[in-house]
Amino acid sequence: MKPEKWLMNTLMNTESVIRRILSVFFPDRCPYCKTIITPPDTECSECRKNLYSYHHSVLLPCGVICTAAFYYDINNSARRALLDMKFRGAKFNARSLGKALANAVSAQFSDVSADVITCTPMSRDRLKARGFNQAELLARELSNELDIPFDNLLGRKNGARIQHDLSYEERLNNKDLRFYIPDQHKVEGKSIILVDDIVTSGMTMSGCCTLLNSAGAESVNCACVLTAGSYNKTIEIKHSE
Numbered sequence: 001m002k003p004e005k006w007l008m009n010t011l012m013n014t015e016s017v018i019r020r021i022l023s024v025f026f027p028d029r030c031p032y033c034k035t036i037i038t039p040p041d042t043e044c045s046e047c048r049k050n051l052y053s054y055h056h057s058v059l060l061p062c063g064v065i066c067t068a069a070f071y072y073d074i075n076n077s078a079r080r081a082l083l084d085m086k087f088r089g090a091k092f093n094a095r096s097l098g099k100a101l102a103n104a105v106s107a108q109f110s111d112v113s114a115d116v117i118t119c120t121p122m123s124r125d126r127l128k129a130r131g132f133n134q135a136e137l138l139a140r141e142l143s144n145e146l147d148i149p150f151d152n153l154l155g156r157k158n159g160a161r162i163q164h165d166l167s168y169e170e171r172l173n174n175k176d177l178r179f180y181i182p183d184q185h186k187v188e189g190k191s192i193i194l195v196d197d198i199v200t201s202g203m204t205m206s207g208c209c210t211l212l213n214s215a216g217a218e219s220v221n222c223a224c225v226l227t228a229g230s231y232n233k234t235i236e237i238k239h240s241e
């Protein structure tokens with residue numbers, strides 16, 4: 001076993017032991033139904049059965065298909081779990097949501113292969129205010145599940161207006177979206193999986209996808225945990241095997 005792999009395994013085992021001890025005093029709860037669960041479980045068996053049973057895909061404004069684990073109107077408990085993670089700091093939920101994301105990506109592509117997994121970026125100001133980028137948490141979980149390295153390939157300048165404060169028309173014409181690529185060499189010739197937490201208008205994902213392609217990526221596949229695609233008339237729901 002390679003030293004770095006050994007170190008990673010040791011750290012994960014140590015984390016698992018610590019989580020077991022802490023769980024006596026602060027038990028983990030299923031992100032979806034809130035029942036108490038025991039490590040290393042990341043959700044209860046009932047929710048696991050229901051939540052990993054299908055995925056779907058949506059068409060982004062840039063013309064690329066985005067794979068999604070959950071749909072806003074159908075998977076209400078998944079929506080709550082994601083919003084708890086994003087706005088109430090329930091980072092633990094990223095584990096289960098990341099697994100669902102990996103399930104959706106694996107079901108969409110018969111042979112999942114990519115050089116790198118990345119995520120939609122957050123500006124430094126926003127990152128400072130929230131403390132974490134939820135898209136990165138989910139992308140890192142996907143990276144662990146698929147054994148494909150994660151890297152932050154995109155940046156977002158401070159001062160860009162926040163997407164969910166804008167109307168759909170404003171989003172289409174949003175001149176404040178200023179994504180950039182800090183190191184183009186990391187993108188050139190690479191097959192990339194781009195991850196976001198929620199895709200609504202698809203403008204953020206499209207902007208990042210287009211930028212990666214124009215910077216010389218070999219391919220960009222898009223994946224998100226949740227879509228709220230009333231804009232999207234071509235939603236396709238597929239039942240996983």
Ligand SMILES: [Zn+2]
Pocket residue numbers: 030031032033034035043044045046047048
């Ligand atoms: Zn549950």
